[in-house]
Amino acid sequence: MIIKKYYFLSKEKYCKYVIWRSIEINILYLKYNDKLLKLNI
DSSP: OHHHHHTSSSSHHHHHHHHHHHHHHHHHHHHHHHHHHHHHH
């Protein structure tokens, strides 16, 4: 369902959404890595 919803958006909006999602995921990953680093220290 989610894939269909975004498939019907214009390509520009879809690209912006994918970029925003990838940035959000990167931020979460960095925060998670930061916690791991603090645990290691």
